[in-house]
Amino acid sequence: MWEQVQQTVKYIQEKTNFTPEYGVILGSGLGSFTDDIAIEFTLPYDEIPNFPVSTVEGHKGALVFGTIGTKKVVAMQGRFHFYEGYDMKQVTFPVRVMKYLGVQKLVVSNASGGVKDSYHVGSIVLIKDHINMMPEHPLRGKNEERFGPRFLNMSEPYSRAMISKAKEIAKDLNIEVQDGVYLGLQGPTFETISEYRMVKILGADCVGMSTVPEVIVARHMDMETFGISVITDMGNEDNIETVSHAEVLEAARKAEPHVRNLIKELIKSY
Numbered sequence: 001m002w003e004q005v006q007q008t009v010k011y012i013q014e015k016t017n018f019t020p021e022y023g024v025i026l027g028s029g030l031g032s033f034t035d036d037i038a039i040e041f042t043l044p045y046d047e048i049p050n051f052p053v054s055t056v057e058g059h060k061g062a063l064v065f066g067t068i069g070t071k072k073v074v075a076m077q078g079r080f081h082f083y084e085g086y087d088m089k090q091v092t093f094p095v096r097v098m099k100y101l102g103v104q105k106l107v108v109s110n111a112s113g114g115v116k117d118s119y120h121v122g123s124i125v126l127i128k129d130h131i132n133m134m135p136e137h138p139l140r141g142k143n144e145e146r147f148g149p150r151f152l153n154m155s156e157p158y159s160r161a162m163i164s165k166a167k168e169i170a171k172d173l174n175i176e177v178q179d180g181v182y183l184g185l186q187g188p189t190f191e192t193i194s195e196y197r198m199v200k201i202l203g204a205d206c207v208g209m210s211t212v213p214e215v216i217v218a219r220h221m222d223m224e225t226f227g228i229s230v231i232t233d234m235g236n237e238d239n240i241e242t243v244s245h246a247e248v249l250e251a252a253r254k255a256e257p258h259v260r261n262l263i264k265e266l267i268k269s270y
């Protein structure tokens, strides 16, 4: 794995000598964030050695290198989900690569189902913690010490400093945000009414099928991590019948301009 990561990094660095400080992973319906980047270089996933290829509707599949203000970023347009059939090592491989390209801070976005009463479709949630209920762990197996420790401290998976900066920015921009706990499940089914209830009982505020593995691996390599979620459906008995992928994409697109602005200003100023 270590060698594979170095090989991929070497390939990318032969194509571009760009050294990003920020990594951004864009979730469902949030891909147009790349319009905010002054793009210098784009690399489709299918050209990158050792990279998996994205298959889900609404995900494009390229690494985008460029600047936001004075900050250098690399964005993943489209991510890899466990439910697509990749194993957790593949799902998180790009995060390993980002680290060795120079990335120190990782911003991750996603769409999720809300279970907290104060949320509504379109709510923007700053993820303050997560509950990992995915069936495979990205750090299972022999630990590679060059990446990070065997037993990883997870007391601050999401940077408190970045959350508090994001809250300031949201206030200035008049964007309503709330914080919350994200619970990661395998998918690809949306939750049953009883499963949404379980999510709430377990202490989470929203539920989705991504983010948790990438954040674990980022923290394994001591990257500072920020997670933001758009509530695209509410997991309550009134409207669960209508939850569909189309609905998720539609709701995410509506909130997208705000999420874009928030991430853009956070990267510029943090």
Ligand code: HPA
Pocket (backbone or CB within 6 Å): 111, 112, 113, 114, 189, 190, 191, 207, 208, 209, 232, 233, 235, 243, 248
């Ligand atoms: N559940 C799981 N994943 C999701 C949801 C949901 O309700 N909405 C968007 N992604």
